[in-house]
Amino acid sequence: MKIQTKDAGIFLVLLFFGIFFVLSFTTREDTYAFLNSAPSFECMDCHIGAEDYVIDIMLEGMPERYEPSKTYELKLIIRSDLESISDIKGGFAAQATAGELLEKDELNTQISGDYLTHTMEGNKYREWTIGWKAPQVADERVDIEVMVVAANGDYSPSMDAVGFETFRTDPE
Numbered sequence: 094m095k096i097q098t099k100d101a102g103i104f105l106v107l108l109f110f111g112i113f114f115v116l117s118f119t120t121r122e123d124t125y126a127f128l129n130s131a132p133s134f135e136c137m138d139c140h141i142g143a144e145d146y147v148i149d150i151m152l153e154g155m156p157e158r159y160e161p162s163k164t165y166e167l168k169l170i171i172r173s174d175l176e177s178i179s180d181i182k183g184g185f186a187a188q189a190t191a192g193e194l195l196e197k198d199e200l201n202t203q204i205s206g207d208y209l210t211h212t213m214e215g216n217k218y219r220e221w222t223i224g225w226k227a228p229q230v231a232d233e234r235v236d237i238e239v240m241v242v243a244a245n246g247d248y249s250p251s252m253d254a255v256g257f258e259t260f261r262t263d264p265e
């Protein structure tokens with residue numbers, strides 16, 4: 094009888110740790126999502142504390158006037174005086190109001206939901222090659238909207254600089 098109670102006790106302790114282990118694992122997976130991708134424009138909700146740093150965003154290769162259905166290779170570049178203390182340097186999320194954003198560089202960028210964003214590999218950079226396929230009918234002005242984080246590399250959302258920019262192109 095005594096032994097049985099002890100067994101039950103051990104079982105409960107194991108069960109408790111088991112549940113705790115599973116829970117900690119799920120939470121970790123959730124937060125890892127941000128090193129891995131950030132498919133939203135809400136970076137500023139979490140990444141705060143480095144508002145005094147300069148952050149400039151450029152999109153090289155963006156045409157002033159676009160040709161219908163043409164695929165453009167663009168280079169998204171973040172410049173910031175906020176330096177990173179590790180391999181992790183930054184991330185982004187981008188959307189186009191028309192046409193289609195493409196994964197030109199599958200190692201460092203990915204489509205996730207409605208956004209083009211960085212991958213686990215891609216967070217090591219502050220520049221990424223991205224693709225944009227112009228709409229078939231060139232009858233509208235298109236905005237490519239970009240939200241970026243210049244990371245301080247501490248594996249947390251604190252003390253990272255956030256920037257937003259809209260890049261515009263018109264039909265021929």
Ligand code: HEC
Pocket residue numbers: 123124125126127128129131132133134135136137138139140181182183184185186216240241242244245246247248249250253
């Ligand atoms: C809901 C909160 C939240 C939002 C929104 C969010 N992040 Fe994060 N981000 C985190 C957390 C938490 C981490 C810590 C590392 C991890 O677990 O992924 C992080 C880490 C990062 C890192 C590494 C930071 C460092 O200093 O090491 C980058 C880069 C990053 N996020 C980019 C972005 C970008 C870009 C956006 C918006 C497009 C964004 N995140 C939106 C919570 C968020």
